[in-house]
Amino acid sequence: MIKIKLYNSCKGRNLNIFEPLKPIHFKLYNEFGIELLWHKNNFTDGSENKMSKKAETSDFDYLIIGPADFVDKSKSLNDSVDWGLENLNKIVKGGDYFLWDGFDSTSLLGSYDVFEQSDAIYLLKNQLLKSKEDYNKSYHCGKWFFGESSEGVSYDIPEDRWKNIKLSGSNLGYTYMCKMKLWKERNKKGTNPFDNHEYSFFQPKDKKNIDVLGIYQTQTPKSFEHNFRNDLLYVKHRKSSWNVVDKLKYKTFTSDKISILDYYIKMNDSKIIISPYGQGEICYRDWEALQFGNIMIKPDMSNINTTPNIYVDGETYISCKYDWSDLDEKVDYVLSNYDELSKQLIHNFRKKSMSDYNSDALCNHWYNMVKSLPNVVEDN
Helix, strand or coil: CEEEEEECCCCCHHHHHHHHHHHHHHHHHHHHCEEEECCHHHCCCCCCCCCCCCCCCCCCCEEEECHHHCCCCCCCHHHHHHHHHHHHHHHHCCCCEEEEECCCCCCCCCHHHHHCCCCCCEEEECEEECCHHHHHCCEHHHCHHHCECCCCECCCCCHHHHCCEEECCCCHHHHHHHHHCCCCCCCCCCCCCCCCCCCCCCCCCCCCCEEEEEECCCCCCCCEECCEECHHHHHHHHHHHHHHHCCCCCCEEEECCCCHHHHHHHHHCEEEEECCCCCCCCCHHHHHHHHHCCEEEEECCCCEEECCCCCCECCCEEEECCCCCCHHHHHHHHHHCHHHHHHHHHHHHHHHHHHHCCHHHHHHHHHHHHHCCCCCCCCC
16 A cells, blocks of 8 residues: 655645546545545545545655645745745655646746755656757746747756656646536446546537637736746737637637626637637636537647647647637638538547546556556555
């Protein structure tokens, strides 16, 4: 039996990052011999049981530390790293631990800086760039899609360190499903909600009246990551999509913010939704398109490595360039072939999500990661 304690599992961003592990808690324990130790406040629905422990327990083999306890983006990069290392010294006290950077993007800014100076066994990321060499480039805020910058930070990571930078097996898709409860348990005694469910998919309307929908936040206050301003390029990317959409010959709707009810009504009445990047490549909107039966046009995801990865250009979504320079062509293509593509892409997107987001896949990912740890002996 391997016991893994989720440190401060209710604190800040840690809560959403650790949340996808809750539905596989029992399966990991019963079938794989891996016990997750949660803070009791994680079980606000009354499902706390004898397998959950208080966060203060010292009876564990490994500790997982989320970003709320080793990265502080409100500080300068150097100050954040110093704070993170100091905090780790207080937390781990010589024990074995992983760092889980569950931030939205493939950026390593702030997390790798702590990892390389720490004794952490693994640095877990929800998504990474496929090309390791891309991390040698200096990007604004560490994010490739914001472009290269002389003021950015690059990372020349040795191969022996890359071996310990792992995909977490989770991403925003699992988090969205947990937050929005996109399943209905068929078996009330079931212990694996990812499996014992029916997605809350909406039957696409026979006649959708909006051809192209672009609703996303663009009004955002001035914000920084480690003293690097991150709002300007975020807003520019999103607003520039409207410059294209608003000039299309089709019936379109663009807006910064509307009520959630109106948003859902518009989603359900739209053929195409535009899903720009946010502060990361994967967005909740991707799964909203899944629910409402929209064809999604999104900046290319082919350079992203994540698990699960449901982004297959031409099969589950339609890719476009990050600067939207080919967006009008992609819209023309989709609407000219809408009847065929709507059946194909929506079906493929939903089918791949159902097959890839499941408890077996997530359990196997964590089992394989744990069994490769030093001093872990696999029982028959």
